[in-house]
Amino acid sequence: MIDTITEALNNLVDKLHGWLSAFIQNIPNLVLAILVMVASYFIAIYTKKLVSKLVKKRVSQASVANMIAKITAVVVVLTGLFLALGILNLSKMLTSLLAGAGVAGLAVGLALQGTLSNTFAGVVISFRKRIQLGNWVETNGFSGEVIDVNLKEFVLKEADNNLVIIPNKMVLENPLKNYSLTNRMRVNLECGVGYESDLEAVEILTKTTIAKAFKEVGSPDNVEFYYTEFGDSSINYLCRFWIESESLLEKLKAKTKAIIEIKKAYDREGVNIPFPIRTLEFNNKLAFEEASIENQFSNN
Known part of the structure; x- marks a missing residue:
């Protein structure tokens, strides 16, 4: 029994001596690995600031710029970690870390698929000029x-x-x-006039009114005017012209102004803008026939 305990203690001492010898032999590698990790940390900080400045020149969203800078810093630190493990001859641990990172990344990606897709989409949109x-x-x-x-x-x-x-x-x-990529927008205006109207005079009046209402139109010749159909109660037309605008709201304001000015001009010149009319015809022939049949039955 005593011999067994003594042998076990001797084996333990030998193991400790072996580990101590290996530690002493690997001190240079350990120091170098620590230096690599420290250097990668400071490089990551510098890289994060540099990337943040560069990205902010292209992207106006601070959140996107900060995210890209942080990802870059993490990549630098991970690179330093892998180099340090390689210096310490811990290739098996390095392989295990890579495998574990791959599995964890897959699980996280599946769990946060919607969130990650929105995140990457936000980055792509932010870089679109x-x-x-x-x-x-x-x-x-x-x-x-x-x-x-x-x-x-x-x-x-x-x-x-x-x-x-x-x-x-x-x-x-x-x-x-x-709508902001160009500084011009085209306004489309549809209206109708009565069948009794002088169509050529209506065209000239409409073009002139639009040209006076909008300075950027200039000449009435720059206003497009097309009769489109014979409607139920009016002859309909399409009027188109260009304005200087970068906002859809300005386009709506311009269309409103055009409608007001055209209505005023039509009122002055007596041009009718008819509203839909429905004619109802009451045919009493059937009623008369029914009355005559009733009279015949009563006489019999």
Whole structure:
């Protein structure tokens, strides 16, 4: 019994001596690994600041710039960790870490699929030059001014001052119309005049009225005017002209102004804008026939 305990103690001492010898032999590698980790930490801090400055020059959203800077810093630190483990000859641990990171990343990706898709969509949208804060856009059935683009949502302010919050993924996957990319918009105006009207005079009057109401139109020749159909109670036309505007709200204001000025001009010149008329015809022939049949029965 005593011999067994003595042998076990000797084995333990030998193990400790072996570990101590290995530790002493690996002190240079350990110091180098620590230096690599410290250096990677400071490099990560510097890289984070540098990337943040560079990204903010291209992206106006601070949240997106900070996220990209943090991801870059994490990548630098992980690179330093892998180098340090390699210096310590811990390749098996390095392989285990990579495998564990892959499995964990897959699990997190599946669990946060919707959130991550919105996050990456927000990053992509932020780097698009054709979508900027202050633009007036239309997407997913909503129209308004872009007031915020962050890592989760796309925020619009509609003309009625209501805020619309749209997930970034929906904005990226659906068509988006940006009214602010050009400084000109075309206003389409549909109306109708009575059948008794002088159509040529109506065309000249409408074009002249639009040209006087909007300085950017200039000449009446710049106003497009087309008769489109013989309606139920009017002859309908389409009038189109260009205005200087970058906002859909300004386009609506211009259309309102055009309607008011055209109505005033038509009233002065006696041009009729008819409202729908329905004519009802009452045919009493059936009633007379029924009355005659009743009279015959009564006489019999």
